[in-house]
Amino acid sequence: MKIRLSLKKCALWFMGIIIVCGLLGSAAVVMLFYWASRDLPDLNRIAEYKQPQATVILARDGSMLGTLNHEKRFVIGLKDMSRYLPMSFLAAEDDAFYRHMGIDPVAIMRAAINNFRKGRQGEGGSTITQQLIKQLLLTSERSYTRKMKEAILAYQLEKNFTKDQILTIYLNQIYLGEHSFGVESAARTYFGKHASDITLAESAVIAGLPKAPSTYNPFRRPEEAKNRQMYVLGRLRDLKWITQAEYDQAAAEPLVYWSMPEGVGGPAQWYLEEARRLLVEFFTESNLKALGIETNKSGADYVYEAGLTVHTAMDPAHQNAAGAALRRGLEELDKRQGWRGPVEQLDPAKQKEFLAKTAFSPIDLAGGEWVKALVTAADGKELKVALGQGYTGIVPVSAMSWARKPNPKVAAANAPAVKDPRQVAVAGDVIWVSAEDTVITETNARGKKEQKTVPFDASTVKKNTPITLRLQQEPLVQGAIASVEPQSGDVVALIGGYQFGDSHFNRATQARRQPGSSFKPVVYSTAMDFGFTPASTVLDAPFVYVNPYTNEVWRPSNYEHNYKGELPLHTALALSRNTCTVRVAQQVGVANIVQRAKALGLEPHFPQELAISLGAVAVSPLNLTQAYAAFANQGLGVRPRIITSITDERGRVLYKQEVEHWQAISPQNAYIMDTLLKEVVNSGTGGRAKIEGRIIAGKTGTTNEERDAWFMGFSPYLVTGVYVGYDQVQSLGRLEQGGRTAAPIFRYYRSEIEDRYPKDDFVMPEGIVMADGLAFKADQPMQGVSATAGAATPEGAAIDTSEGGEDLMRQMF
Numbered sequence: 110m111k112i113r114l115s116l117k118k119c120a121l122w123f124m125g126i127i128i129v130c131g132l133l134g135s136a137a138v139v140m141l142f143y144w145a146s147r148d149l150p151d152l153n154r155i156a157e158y159k160q161p162q163a164t165v166i167l168a169r170d171g172s173m174l175g176t177l178n179h180e181k182r183f184v185i186g187l188k189d190m191s192r193y194l195p196m197s198f199l200a201a202e203d204d205a206f207y208r209h210m211g212i213d214p215v216a217i218m219r220a221a222i223n224n225f226r227k228g229r230q231g232e233g234g235s236t237i238t239q240q241l242i243k244q245l246l247l248t249s250e251r252s253y254t255r256k257m258k259e260a261i262l263a264y265q266l267e268k269n270f271t272k273d274q275i276l277t278i279y280l281n282q283i284y285l286g287e288h289s290f291g292v293e294s295a296a297r298t299y300f301g302k303h304a305s306d307i308t309l310a311e312s313a314v315i316a317g318l319p320k321a322p323s324t325y326n327p328f329r330r331p332e333e334a335k336n337r338q339m340y341v342l343g344r345l346r347d348l349k350w351i352t353q354a355e356y357d358q359a360a361a362e363p364l365v366y367w368s369m370p371e372g373v374g375g376p377a378q379w380y381l382e383e384a385r386r387l388l389v390e391f392f393t394e395s396n397l398k399a400l401g402i403e404t405n406k407s408g409a410d411y412v413y414e415a416g417l418t419v420h421t422a423m424d425p426a427h428q429n430a431a432g433a434a435l436r437r438g439l440e441e442l443d444k445r446q447g448w449r450g451p452v453e454q455l456d457p458a459k460q461k462e463f464l465a466k467t468a469f470s471p472i473d474l475a476g477g478e479w480v481k482a483l484v485t486a487a488d489g490k491e492l493k494v495a496l497g498q499g500y501t502g503i504v505p506v507s508a509m510s511w512a513r514k515p516n517p518k519v520a521a522a523n524a525p526a527v528k529d530p531r532q533v534a535v536a537g538d539v540i541w542v543s544a545e546d547t548v549i550t551e552t553n554a555r556g557k558k559e560q561k562t563v564p565f566d567a568s569t570v571k572k573n574t575p576i577t578l579r580l581q582q583e584p585l586v587q588g589a590i591a592s593v594e595p596q597s598g599d600v601v602a603l604i605g606g607y608q609f610g611d612s613h614f615n616r617a618t619q620a621r622r623q624p625g626s627s628f629k630p631v632v633y634s635t636a637m638d639f640g641f642t643p644a645s646t647v648l649d650a651p652f653v654y655v656n657p658y659t660n661e662v663w664r665p666s667n668y669e670h671n672y673k674g675e676l677p678l679h680t681a682l683a684l685s686r687n688t689c690t691v692r693v694a695q696q697v698g699v700a701n702i703v704q705r706a707k708a709l710g711l712e713p714h715f716p717q718e719l720a721i722s723l724g725a726v727a728v729s730p731l732n733l734t735q736a737y738a739a740f741a742n743q744g745l746g747v748r749p750r751i752i753t754s755i756t757d758e759r760g761r762v763l764y765k766q767e768v769e770h771w772q773a774i775s776p777q778n779a780y781i782m783d784t785l786l787k788e789v790v791n792s793g794t795g796g797r798a799k800i801e802g803r804i805i806a807g808k809t810g811t812t813n814e815e816r817d818a819w820f821m822g823f824s825p826y827l828v829t830g831v832y833v834g835y836d837q838v839q840s841l842g843r844l845e846q847g848g849r850t851a852a853p854i855f856r857y858y859r860s861e862i863e864d865r866y867p868k869d870d871f872v873m874p875e876g877i878v879m880a881d882g883l884a885f886k887a888d889q890p891m892q893g894v895s896a897t898a899g900a901a902t903p904e905g906a907a908i909d910t911s912e913g914g915e916d917l918m919r920q921m922f
Contacts, residue, residue, distance in 0.1 A: 155245055155266065160184050160281055160291075162416035162758060166384050168377075168423045169599065169753075175372030175381040177388075179413045182290035183297075184281045184758060187273060191307040194292050195276060196351075197316035200344040203237040207272055211238045211263030238263040240319075241279045285315060286322030287368075297369040299327055309355060310362035313341040327366045335364070373425060376432025378609040380423045380602075380751075383618055387752055388412045388419065391764070400763055416758035422599035422750045430861035431590045431602035435831075438854030439607050442833065443584035445521035446842050448512035451538035452481065460537060467497030471567035471576070474544040479581050484538040487531045494542065494578065502576040506530050508545060509580040520843040533580065541581040583607075586841065588833040588851075589617035590858060591731040595742035595828055597768050598750040600731065602829075602858075614836075621713075621727035622834055626685045626794075627810025627819040627847065628724035628733075630740065630782055632694050633682055635705040637778050639697040642893030643679040643785055643883040647689040650674065654691075654719060665691050665723060668811060668846065675897060679883060682785050683793030685809060687723055692896040694722035708773045709736035710746050724810060733821060734830035739773040740782045740806070741823040743872060746773030776874035777886050783871040784884040790822070797852040798822050803863050804870050807855070809847030814840050820851035822859070826866040831855045 163178035187195060199206050205213050213236050235243070242262045266275065285295040295315045296304040307315070317325050317337035327334035339360060346356040372381060392415075394407045404411060455463055463483055473480050482494035482502060492504040510526040512533045527533060534540055544565035551561050570576055584607055592602035605615030614620075633641075649672050654663040667687050681689035694702055702722060703715040711733070713726050731749060739746045748769040755764040774782075786806035789795045794809040798820060807822030817834035818841060831851040833841065841850060873879075876887045885891050 155241075155270075155278070158245060159414075160278070161414035163294075164388070164412055164415060164417040164419060166372075166381055166419045166421060168373075168421060168425050168428075169601070170425065172425060173370070173372055174377050174384070174421065174423065177385055177413050180290045181288050181294045181298075182281065182416075183293040184291065184416060185293045185304060187277055187280075190280070190292060190304045191312060193309040193312035194304060194307055194315065195280065197309075197312040197341055197345065198280060198292075198319075199237075199276075200348055200350060201316045201341045202240070202319065204344070204348055206237050206276070209236060211265075211267040212236060212260045236263060237279050238266055238275055241275060241282065242266060244282055283319050284322060285318045286326050287328065299366055299368070301367045301369040308359070308362065309351065310338065310342075310359040310364065313338040313345070313359065314364065317341045327364070331364075331366070338364075376428050376604055376609075377423070377425065379432075379605040379615055379617075380421065380428060382609070382613050383603055383605070383615050384419060384421050384752055385412070386615075388417075388755075391755075402757075402763075417763070418756045419752055420754045422597075422601060422753055423603070424599075424601040426865070427592055427602035427862055428604070431592060431604045431858045434854050434858035434861070435588050435590050435604050436607060437857055438831075438850070439584040439586055439588055439833070440581070441853070442586055442841065442845065442850055443582055444511040445845070446517070446586075447515035447521075447524075448509075448527075448533060448580075448582065449515065449585075451484070451534055451540050453539045455483070455537050455539060457537075463539065464495055464497050469497035469500055471500065471570035474565060474576070475567050477543055479541045479543045481539055482542045482578070484534045484536055484540060487533075487535055489529055489531070492530045492534055492540075492580075493575070494540070496576070499572045500570070500576065501572075502542065502578040504530070504540075504542060504578045504580050508578065509533050512580060512582075517840045517842045522844070541583065542578040543581050545577040545579050586833065586835055587616055588831065588854070589615075589620065589730045590829065590831050590854070591617045591734040592827060592829040592858070593731075593734050593738055593747070593749055594826060595738035595745070595747055595823075596826070598738075598747040599753075600749050600751050601827075603731070603751070616832065616836075617730045619729070620832070621729055622817050622832065623727050623812045624724040624733055624819055625810035625812040625817065625847070626687070626690075626724060627808050627821045628726075628728075629682065629685065629690050629722070630786060630808050630821075631706050631709065631711070631736070632690055632697075632702055632722045633678070633785065634709075634740075634774060634778055634782050635702050636678070636693050636697050636894075637781050637886075638775075639701065640889070640894035641678060641693065641697075641896075642885050642889055642891060643677070643781065644880075644885075644891055645678040645893040646675050646895040646897055647678050647681045647686075647692055648674070648897040649676050649681060649686045649689050652688045652691055663720065665720075678893075679785050679788055682808075683788045685789075685794045689896070690722050691719060694719060696894070696896045705774070706736070708746065709739050710748075710773065711736050724812070730819075730830045730832040733819075734828050737821050737823055737830070738828045740779050740786065741825055741828050741871075742770075742779075743776040743874065744772055744774040744779035745770045776872075777876050780871060780873055780877055781884045781886070784882070786823075794846075794848040795820060795822070795852050797848055798855045798859075800856060800860055800863060803859075803868060805859070806871075807852075809852060811846035815842060815845045816840055818845060818847045818850035820847050820855045822852075822855045824863075824866065825869050825871050827859075827862075829855055829859060831858075 160182060161180045162182040162184045163176040165176055166174040168174050239260065281291040284290055287298045289295045289298040292315060293304040295318065296302050296307050299315065300307060300311050314327060314334055317334070317340065324330065325334045325337045342356055342359055345351045346353065389409045389412055392407055392411045397404060397407055397411065406414065460483055469480060480496065482496050484492050485495050486493040490506060494502045494504060496502055506528060509530060512527045513524050516524065546565055547563040549561050549563055551559060587606045589606065590602060590604040591600065593600050603617050605617045606612055651672065652665055665687050672688065673686065676686065676689060699717050699719060699721065706715055711728060713728055715721050715726050735747065735749050750766050753766055754762060756762050783806050786808055787804070790798050790805045790807050795807045798805055798807055804824050805822055807820060810819030816838050817832065820831045822829050831854045833850050878885050878887050880891055
């Protein structure tokens, strides 16, 4: 009996101890969770969190120019994903996701046991919800305290968000390697597709990445990526989320890894960078506030994370043609300037190293591309070069005849051609070369022989046969092209230099250089409204001006340093006679010329000085192109459009630039200028800009000592400005002026894109009469005012007559 009482007593004590321990344990757990929850991050941060996503820049045709981002992410919804993507992630990371309340006790227990066995913290047993909490609210510290906080927050998150919301945030947030955040970015990066188009096999590859993005990177470790894919597919099959047949088909599907282009590259980079610069300048704190955008970011920080869609006016065909034209023109100019020497000279050890590292293939020379070559020998006929990988080439003397010693005082046409390759390079020199096209002679249908150029064919090259090459040289001179459609203001092409990688400085928009004679149409347009006509007589003779305030003497002269006497105004403009222009400017008044410049849209401050008539005030190429748009479009000035619209990630329009016109000059004035500037191209200084069968008007420009060269050309549908010059001002070389240097670049570009526009001539408005090919206002006499005074005599000024005309003429020469 005592034994029974004793056993009963022990049982009661044991039960009591268990209850007490349970209560103490529960209290300890409650206290522990209370302690862990005291300083939890605010869960509202997730509700308010906006995932950083890439801003996309688009061309006018909708093609992608590029993206701007700190994290390459494109936020999408579950409906925008292939159904296999969420399924694969759940199978790999958290198959109980739609059943648990933020934590999975079974997974946690399994992970704890495995960690205990291994003696270290390896597995976490984290649900997708916990992973999201760790990424957005907690650190990656491995501790039980952090795990408790993670579990508490995961539970709270599940109470405040739906499962689909949590999964959507996770699939857009997760890092998946190769700078890709989220499944849309990963789909573009690894398979060149959108997430909506990803197959089951591809989904399994992407879903296998979160565990170790570097280890399972399909580009670098395709075997490991395949093994991980099979694991994910196996999980899907074991969970019966896919059938055995689907598993077999996905396992056998070939995996092709390639990335969707993030932009077109090449010349388009100039436009992309200009759009980026404008965006950063636009999204200031004050502008964001005015737009009603609540954010603590601005400028680049906002642009690179806002997920904007930016539409631009750039036309890829124009941009590519303009980029190629400028490169060609600068390379031709550089060759006229002479040979600056090899890229480098290598000793024997470095020569071996150079060839060992050069992974040359003949395809590298396709399309006129350049490669570096090592000179192995030079004789009186050619240079022998090594290209790498056993390929060799020869550079005949005829392919380097331009490589004379530079002398800016001697025009290229007057310099002797190189006749001995040993004057150009020696063994050990590294030079740039391109493939020589083949010229063949054929007999045409009429029985006459004619030459035909056959482009280089890389497939015909053999290692034991040298490739015939041309010597090349990277230009130091720079330039720019801006091209605007005057009806809309769309800047369809914008090239800021020879090569984007060398510099991001966009000379088309950021450079300010004197336009020289390309400013003269502003003067003559003003004159047409002050009594002058195309037939007015102007004097081309020495001109002297004494500043009444400083007593400084100004003696402008013509580029050719000669004078032609009295000329019709249209001839004076076609031949770009400086002294004629100054006399016209003096007669119509500088103030009126400044007013006209501003009406056309020119931005600089213009001093009240006669010298502005010859282009003494610096402008940007785009701004001067804008000014010419009024001549092309019946007198309507236009605001250039680079960025046409900006929408946010929800499709809300934040900015839209509508077409903006104003009547800068009368239609009659514009038409008279059109006829005058057509003559510049047809029989004046702009002859090299002619395009057969096309209406082209324009004006050349050259500054003192041939430092800068311009050509501004236009048709009724397109206005194009070309600028050439060094960043650090220096001479381009003897005889390098707008007509020789810039006008051919205009022609190279416009010849490629002219077929996109009608062959229409400029529209003649009412109130115009034609006589001898010249346009006159109907209410004006056809002769008009003349400017034949011997020198400028503005108020308070005096003519310097201390020298006789003969001596003065000699000085001007």
